[in-house]
Amino acid sequence: MCDRFTLNGQTAIVTGGAGLLGAETCAVLGEYGANVIVADNNRGRGTAVEERLGDWAEFRHLDITDEDSIKNLVHEVDADFEGIDALVNCAYPRTETYGQQFEDVTLREWNENLSMHLGGYYATCHHVAKEMIERDAGGCIVNLGSIYGVRAPDFSVYDGTDMTTPVEYAGIKGGVINLTRYLASYLGDHGIRANTVSPGGVFNDQKERFVRNYEERTPLGRMAEPEDVANTILYLVSDAASYVTGQNIVVDGGFSIQ
Numbered sequence: 064m065c066d067r068f069t070l071n072g073q074t075a076i077v078t079g080g081a082g083l084l085g086a087e088t089c090a091v092l093g094e095y096g097a098n099v100i101v102a103d104n105n106r107g108r109g110t111a112v113e114e115r116l117g118d119w120a121e122f123r124h125l126d127i128t129d130e131d132s133i134k135n136l137v138h139e140v141d142a143d144f145e146g147i148d149a150l151v152n153c154a155y156p157r158t159e160t161y162g163q164q165f166e167d168v169t170l171r172e173w174n175e176n177l178s179m180h181l182g183g184y185y186a187t188c189h190h191v192a193k194e195m196i197e198r199d200a201g202g203c204i205v206n207l208g209s210i211y212g213v214r215a216p217d218f219s220v221y222d223g224t225d226m227t228t229p230v231e232y233a234g235i236k237g238g239v240i241n242l243t244r245y246l247a248s249y250l251g252d253h254g255i256r257a258n259t260v261s262p263g264g265v266f267n268d269q270k271e272r273f274v275r276n277y278e279e280r281t282p283l284g285r286m287a288e289p290e291d292v293a294n295t296i297l298y299l300v301s302d303a304a305s306y307v308t309g310q311n312i313v314v315d316g317g318f319s320i321q
């Protein structure tokens with residue numbers, strides 16, 4: 064039995080832990096021995112995930128757009144679990160109008176969405192990294208990017224639907240990937256690794272036409288499952304990736320190679 068992926072005794076905060084990818088990430092990290100903080104601003108869904116997962120999972124309220132909320136969480140988890148070993152940013156904050164066509168996105172909406180999502184990822188990384196530096200025991204950060212942070216969207220996958228990928232997403236995810244490189248470079252001396260995982264489209268009961276378009280466009284012939292993404296996050300958090308930092312691992316069934 065190889066224990067390279069074991070996270071026994073480690074504590075991981077998963078922001079957006081009640082969401083599609085966050086909940087699966089909590090499940091996989093916990094399965095490999097971590098204490099998992101399901102950190103989310105949706106109390107109902109967060110406590111449901113906590114109950115489903117077991118004793119090693121604990122819901123704590125977090126709003127990544129509110130610096131006091133982040134500071135409180137970091138302080139509490141640090142005190143209650145004797146430090147934070149890993150931060151995984153899976154939260155997906157957005158304004159009510161998010162998801163509009165390019166022509167309809169105002170500067171204000173652009174600014175708000177970049178501030179909430181890219182800014183929120185920055186703020187959580189900032190406060191958790193400061194705690195890790197102070198504790199001087201290393202650590203690991205994984206931020207969720209997207210294939211649309213590394214390449215232009217292929218709008219043909221939305222043909223025949225009213226779906227799109229909003230322009231803000233290009234700015235947010237391009238920013239997340241490069242922010243993570245900065246963190247890796249700055250924090251390396253402290254033994255803190257930082258990487259991005261960039262999924263392609265994850266299956267979530269989308270419209271049939273979209274799913275068909277997407278599958279036809281993807282070398283592996285299917286959309287991602289949450290587990291595909293969570294397994295990659297497990298690798299990056301574990302000792303198996305102890306010499307991997309500053310990277311962006313694309314998990315997209317080959318979508319972005321064409």
Ligand SMILES: NC(=O)c1ccc[n+]([C@@H]2O[C@H](COP(=O)([O-])OP(=O)(O)OC[C@H]3O[C@@H](n4cnc5c(N)ncnc54)[C@H](O)[C@@H]3O)[C@@H](O)[C@H]2O)c1
Binds near residue numbers: 083084
């Ligand atoms: N689902 C996909 O197809 C896909 C593809 C590529 C990248 N991603 C990225 O993966 C990440 C997770 O996406 P998802 O599909 O799981 O999203 P989701 O909407 O299913 O879950 C997001 C979670 O974040 C929480 N959240 C929202 N605002 C918050 C805030 N201010 N503070 C704390 N929590 C907050 C929500 O309550 C929710 O539980 C995002 O960064 C997303 O861009 C998703």
